[in-house]
Amino acid sequence: MRASRTLIAATAAVLLLAGTGAAAAAPVQETDAAATPLLSRFDDGSFEYPVSTPGGFTELAAGQSIxxxxxxxxxxxxxGAGFWQAAEGDQSLDLSGRAAGAVAQTFTTVPGTTYxxxxxxxGNTAGAPTVKTGKVLVDGQNFQDFSFDITGKSRTDMGYVYRQFAFVATAGSTTLTFVSTTDTAMGPVIDDVTVTTCPPCGSCG
Ligand SMILES: [Ca+2]
Incomplete structure (x- = not known):
């Protein structure tokens, strides 16, 4: 263990020296910008686009986009706006359409960075089951199971709760997937999805 500690210390010293000498050294040119995949930042975690039927909803099947x-x-x-209370904006998403469904978004990430x-x-208060369940995947790996009990909730008082988890990006893009495991037409409801580089536990407000 002592040997590896020494190695870490030596590496840190080298990095420190490299940092102090950076002004004199030739700057590293970022020449691979054109080769960067044309991916975008995480966007519209509020499910506001496209605009669904006000007072109603739009069913979308596998292969379609939102x-x-x-x-x-x-x-x-x-x-759509007004069908039930949204957590943010006007629209939200029932992860069970005709039956259990899933949505995914792929966005740019920096490898090694914590998101x-x-x-x-x-949950959809219109019917069974009372407890809606689902999970969140990062690059296909299960990161968080979730459940929501609709007891005492209604369209005008949905009782949204916030859930949070962190992951460390391993590539230049990451796919975030929300999956319903509620196989009826009344599933878990999500809205106001955000992805930030702040540490977890709400320390960034
Ligand atoms: Ca929304």
């Missing part, structure tokens, strides 16, 4: 999101399995319902995912969670 702005930057793709429906990747089953079907989901994009809930915090935050989302608002509720």
């Amino acid at each position: 702005g930057p999101w793709q429906v990747t399995s089953g079907s989901v319902d994009l809930i 915090t995912v935050t989302y608002a969670l509720a």
